[in-house]
Amino acid sequence: MKGWTGKLRAFALLGFVALVLSACGKENLTALDPKGYGADQSLYLIILTTIIMLFVLAVVMIVYTIVLIRYRKKKGQEDYIPKQVEGNRTLETVWTVIPIILLLIIAVPTVTATFDLADESAASDSLNIDVTGNQYWWHFNYDGQEVQTSQDLYIPVGERVYLNMMSSDVIHSFWVPTIAGKMDVNPENENTMYIEAHEEGVYWGKCAEFCGPSHSLMDFKVIAVSPEEFDQWLNDMQNADPEPEPENAVAQEGQSLFEENNCMSCHAIGSSSASIGPNLTNYGNRSTLAGVEDLNKENLVDWIMDPEALKPGNKMTGQYPEVSENEAGKIAEYLLQLDETDITPESAGNE
Ligand SMILES: [Cu+2]
Structure with missing residues (x-):
């Protein structure tokens, strides 16, 4: 009897774990x-x-x-x-x-x-995007379009978009489970795949290859919009001002601090070449900060003051002199008003 109780308990525990895990995920x-x-x-x-x-x-x-x-x-059977x-x-x-x-x-x-x-026969007539995996963020360069983004990948719905993927450091893996399979992203050779979304929406992506202490935080999004909205987005991004005029005095001070602290040597705004850190064009239209937190001023100030607390092992830590909360607030104000287009994750629908 005692053995049965133990087995029943183990069974109940397994059932409970299965129930809890089945509710995981986004x-x-x-x-x-x-x-x-x-x-x-x-x-x-x-x-x-x-x-x-x-x-x-x-x-x-x-x-x-x-x-x-x-x-x-x-019982009693001999010839068994x-x-x-x-x-x-x-x-x-x-x-x-x-x-x-x-x-x-x-x-x-x-x-x-x-x-x-693996069929790439239509790639030369389609939209091609160079994808670069970095510890712990993603960079997207729209081939021949002079448009670069980080973390948010906009694509037109119903079209095959061809991705040419490499890593700048270690092996990562590009995975947007709701619309496509996985593909390893290597430092030495280019891997290719295509993605195609049937419906407009925001699809969460993950790095699926263990790549360091913040591997599990290397999230990104694919935002599928109608072809018309995509053209609008592309056009708005192409016309993004590389030196955007700040909207107010605080943002103006933030812009000066952004330059004084040498943020521009890693972060590009517009299609300039800096790509050590994420491209920040249109930053205010992102819905997440560093891929994982809600994008708002409070979280952005915390991130600027101590990026290590959110993403251990990231390459931003220690790259600039310490900033006060007041200064971080001004930089945040500047970044949050970088808004180049009306096409946003919210406008794509199910964010
Ligand atoms: Cu990774």
């Missing part, structure tokens, strides 16, 4: 509710392989149970060893052929999808 950060071409393919393969594995499990468990009951040694079938050709053939058929059922669509998702 909307638009799931492979199980696909909103893009690559994610559709992944879910189809997940369902197919799960059905086949459940079928195998069911058959094995049924045979196991029948054998357990039927060949159980009965069942008839031996070693070398039975029919049985050997059956249990070799059935797994081959099952593997073929999995392999054919898997290989087809693999080639399909």
Whole structure:
């Protein structure tokens, strides 16, 4: 009886953990509710392989149970060893052929999808974006468009967008589960993939390769907007002023502090070349700070004063003299009014 209580407890605990974990995650950060071409393919393969594995499990468990009951040694039974079938050709053939058929059922669509998702034949006529993974943020350079962004990747809905990906430091992995599969981002060679969203919306992305102490904070977003809004966004970004006029006196002081503290040597505004840190063009329109916190003045001041507290191991820590809370507030004021376009994550819908 005691053993049973222990087993029941363990079972209840496992059930509880499963229940709690099933509630984890964010909307638009799931492979199980696909909103893009690559994610559709992944879910189809997940369902197919799960059905086949459940079928195998069911058959094995049924045979196991029948054998357990039927060949159980009965009381007083002497001759309890069942008839031996070693070398039975029919049985050997059956249990070799059935797994081959099952593997073929999995392999054919898997290989087809693999080639399909690697098809780059339309890349030269499409939108290409160079993606750079960095500890712990993402940089996006729109090929031939003179537009660069960080952390928020805007794409037109319903179009294949081709990504050419490299890392500036260690290996990262680009993963936006709701619209596409994963792709490693290496320092030595370029990997490519395409993404295509079916619906407008904001899709959360993650780095899926352990890359340092803040790996789990290396979040970004893909923002899919209508083709018209995308053209508008691109146009607004192309016309972004590299030296934007601050809106008020505090922002003006913030801009001076931004320059005095040498922030510009790492952070570009507009399409200038600095890319040691994230490009800050249109910064005020982002919805998150450093990929993980709500973007507001309070959080931004904390970040400027002590970036290490939020993202351990980031490259901003120690790169500039200490700033007071008052100074950080002014810099924050300046950054938050960098607003180049009406196309924002909120306008894309389900943020
Ligand atoms: Cu990473």
